[in-house]
Amino acid sequence: MSVEQHKRNLKTLRCMVITVSDTRTEITDKSGKLMIELLEKSGHYVEIKKIIPDEQTSIQNMIDAGCDNSDIDVILINGGTGIAYRDVTIETVKNVLDKELPGFGELFRMLSYQEDIGSAAILSRAIAGVSNHTAIFSTPGSSGAVKLAMEKLILPELSHIVHEIKKDICK
Structure with a gap:
């Protein structure tokens, strides 16, 4: 099945x-509300929401x-990605990943530079990957960053990514 066929066969994911x-x-x-709204508009279900x-x-x-909850396919995190001393989200996420998707952070910064915040994009940190067969995305906490990441990167590929993660796992 081609990538385009995967995208056409979107399934509802539990987030x-x-x-x-x-x-x-x-x-x-x-x-957080924006993430939920965009996920639900795309046909996905938010099982858990926490601050x-x-x-x-x-x-x-x-x-x-x-990752231990079989009802969760995707974890989406916003906030704590800056360069201040207290910002530890990226380091924490990086430590739990089995596989990193470096293109996510690279493309996010490129799009941030081109479409949103210009040279301040060098301060933007974002990461995505897989842990325990669960997709994880971490974005900055501003609504502009969330909207950009969700609309341009995450939602267009989300079902495809989860399919790839789970396609060879014994059921």
Whole structure:
């Protein structure tokens, strides 16, 4: 089956959305809400939505819980990706990945430069990969970054990525 056929045969995926922030609440979490809205518009289902502090243990525990949950195909994380001392999302995600998709971060920065924030894109950190047969995407926490990553990179390939991850796993 070709890549285009995979994209035409989209299946509903079960997702976990994690917002990493020391300040956001259910009311102020615009980026988490945007991720959910875009996923649902694309026919996917959000099983779990959490806001957690920007702490390595919290992030690691939530990723582990998602990867261990057979009801979760994809974990989408926003926030905690900057270069401040407290920003540890990228390092935490990188440590749990079995396989990294380096093109995600590369393309995200290129698109950020071209379409959104110009040279400030050198500060943007994003990562994607696979852990325990679960796709993981981590984006900056701004709504502009989430919208860009979701619309241009994640949603167009999400079903294809999950298919590739799971295609040779014994059921």
